[in-house]
Amino acid sequence: MNPRLTRNELLRRGAAGGALLAFPSLLAACGGGGGDSSSSGEVNDVLNFSNWPYYIDTPDSLKAAGLTGVPTTLKQFETKTKIKVNYYEDINSNSEYFGTIQGRLRNGDGIGRDIIVSTDNDRYLGQYLNNDWALKLDKDLIPNISNLIPAQASPPFDPNREYTLPWFSGMDGIAWNEEVTEPITTVTQLLTDPKLKGRVGVWNSMGDTLGLIMLENGDDPAKVTDETFDRAIAVVQKAQDAGQIRRFYGNDYAQPLAKGDLAASMAWSGDIFLLNDPKVKWGIAKSGGIIFTDNMLIPLGGSVPTASTYMNFVYDPKIAAQLALGAGYISSVAGVKDEAAKLNPDAADNTLVFPTDEMLGQLHQNDPTMFSNPDYEKKWLAVQGK
């Protein structure tokens, strides 16, 4: 006969069992091993690359750009170098991706990636670089770095381009649905016109949204002071209080804009290019736009030779031209427009991908110091109710 346990006894024994578990080796067992790619030495036969979705040429996007019968640049790279590429579209926001990987980087572990991409007008690129979580490029393996356009050669976060290379740039502007509204050409119109009430989108990224507003305020987004920052925040707060702003969007404003839930929104050039919807128009605001750049970098544990080999490949103007046409964003490789014209003369006329000099003249850069100011961050979240 089995002795039956009373409920109390079961609970007591359970507690004792719990106490037995408090041994530290369990904690140690929970920490993972390092990444498997090596940080030096030979070129690996696999490249692990994390990027944003819809940020590279695919058979479909090439077809849409009028390029048929061309293998994708990834395929061409694999054929040429025999390096297999695992291409992950797993970056949906700079902050979320950073949040996912920072724990491993903080422990000095690799993240199983050889290249990741991070945007310059956000605080996370600075985090990778300042915490030594990015590895130095092997420039001997990147002779094509000579094709980098001068405007991108010495950004403030990496003056000699020792750790980063631009993947693509994009323009911050205003998009509107012409079935719902007349053209929206100024930020003031966007944020105050009562006809747009509740149907306006702005970004949840500080640099982009406040950058456009600072330009409208006549302030310089490349040189932010507490005064100009507060002035810009006040504009958002006013629009927010008036119910003008529907939501703060990541890159999910394009669909509501096409559906007409949003009449107009702050919008990135490439998103509108990819949306490819004739009723959604895009333009640089009258007071100017912001240019942002996504930068490739090699995270801790990545293979420098393998990553550098790939970077060299995409800095070949011919490859860069195909990439730009397929992704719809602006390349930082010199001579890319001429190469694009060889691939498809019409596509090379698209100013969203190949902006005119006049357009480029209207674009400004964000002040990188504004992203590391915790006060600004706090105010920016507060205006979003967070």
Add this chain to the structure above:
Amino acid sequence: MGTFFHRHRGATPYLLLAPGVLWLAIFFVIPLAFLGYESLQSGLFPNFEFTWQFSNFSDGIRDYHTQLLRSFVYAGIATLACLVLAYPLVYWIAFRAGAWRNLFLLFIVAPFFVTYLVRTLAWLNILADEGPVVGILRDLHILGPDGRLLATTFAVVSGITYNFFPFMALPIYVSLEQMDARLLEAAKDLYASPIQAFIRVTLPLSAPGIVAGTLLTFIPAAGDFINAALLGTPNQAMIGNVIQSKFLESLDYPSAAALSFILMGLILVALLVYARIVGSERLTG
């Protein structure tokens, strides 16, 4: 195996408890202790230091009491709405659906074969300004010509109600389904009207299901952030949204950890109040 347990009779309860205790330790106690440690740190990412920074808690309440209150109000309304919607439905399934019971139960659960996020995204289309629901409501003049459903409190609370509905419906169903229908006959024999029979017999017998459903709905709803993020505006931001942005955007882990504890504490208080009202024996079953 049988002889093993026979010989080590005293160890059997420990062995049976071990997986559960291990699970709780690894996925609850250790992370919670770490979170508690983090909530008392100060500094800027990634150089946090443990400094007994209790002001993280007072600052959290001072800065975010609106979002905390809002979370409890939304979760409370959604829980009530779930109860009102679920009770008649599962009552009908338990007593009237006969052979079709399982099929109807499947209908309740079926939407949940799709992931949470996609289900919520579907509401973006259903409630869209140019969508069918808003169109009909405008034609009926329930909404003004510029009225909308998306990006309103209504949308957020509806989303929460919808997403947690089965957690209310299934426990109530189980308690109703176990009920002996002859008790209702007895009540009738004793001259109870249908309403009296419901209030005096059915409702008390289904109370454990209601209590379980309420807890399963209210607790996760109070910490939810997806519905407010996708269906609301900053004016509908809940405490879950604040915690999410503190963790992922501002990298302010100590504040985020402190807010998580504040939320946990408030839920616990709410539970205790609830227990006092409904009687603690119903909470523990």
